[in-house]
Amino acid sequence: MQAQETKSMNGLPLDQMFETIAAIKAQPSLARFQFRARNAWIDGGENRSTIQDFYGAGREDDSRTMPFTFTNGEPPVLLGNNEGANPVEYLLHALAGCVTTTFVLHAAARGIRIEELSTELEGDIDLHGLLGLDDAVSPGYEQIRIRMRVKADCQDQEIDDLIAYAQAHSPVCNTVCRPVPVRVERVRESA
């Protein structure tokens, strides 16, 4: 147990973490990842994704024997039956998780032990955009706010530095904060 303890930090295997960084420095192409999802419409605002395979570290990953499946739905006020959370709520879940993991990862690299970490997110959307009722209104989130509660064995300033670093280096946060191109290609089937 003691040997295990000294080699991990915040639940992350430190040896493997520093080996990964050294491997990427030696062979930069190992850092290239491609993530994937497949989604099928069911009815109305209900649809379902399956997520399993991805490419990374120079190979197709085969660690998952079963796919993850997630169902999007809508509440009654948005014409659904709460078949699942809705897509903009899943986006908040993705953002919360990514900022959290990026924070925990870089805390471990700096030798900061996290005891507790939780976040609360809220984001504002004006349906005039989605419904095409006002071209001046953006359909997406106007702003997203994250309240992060941290308990750790360090000074406040180190926490603030880590928060700023996690915000700048989280892949989902960066995808939200920066304009990322989305290309849609049609594959038509004859009716």
Next chain:
Amino acid sequence: MQAQETKSMNGLPLDQMFETIAAIKAQPSLARFQFRARNAWIDGGENRSTIQDFYGAGREDDSRTMPFTFTNGEPPVLLGNNEGANPVEYLLHALAGCVTTTFVLHAAARGIRIEELSTELEGDIDLHGLLGLDDAVSPGYEQIRIRMRVKADCQDQEIDDLIAYAQAHSPVCNTVCRPVPVRVERVRESA
């Protein structure tokens, strides 16, 4: 059954849909929604969100008696044990669902009946960004590609118009394509 059929399109209640639009035109503040998520770190790359309440259409929603819960995890190559899909994969799920629902909604408004709709998404990430190894590399997705397969009772041109419209009006797609500000506020607890 026939009466039901004539009042819905693509699984969406047409009467309620047009009533909602009329209500928003009469009282624009009904279009303001706030979505929320709460997330708690578990260990390493594992954390869990609960999603239940939101504000919209002029009131706090109370249609969900239980919260939705979702677990983020990481695969072994990213220092985890596949406790769940990872945050950047959840983002693809959110994007797939939002483009799909936006497409289906506006198809219904135009009287286009969808028979089948599915999407495949892939997005590229270079870990140099997340790991802070190269400041010139953005941590987020470089680009996301969506292949959309549609079977519907209309011409190709109408499908293409709908795809372009859905891409421009989907809240998640808009959040990804456009720079959306994310504010992080620290709530420190003493260790």
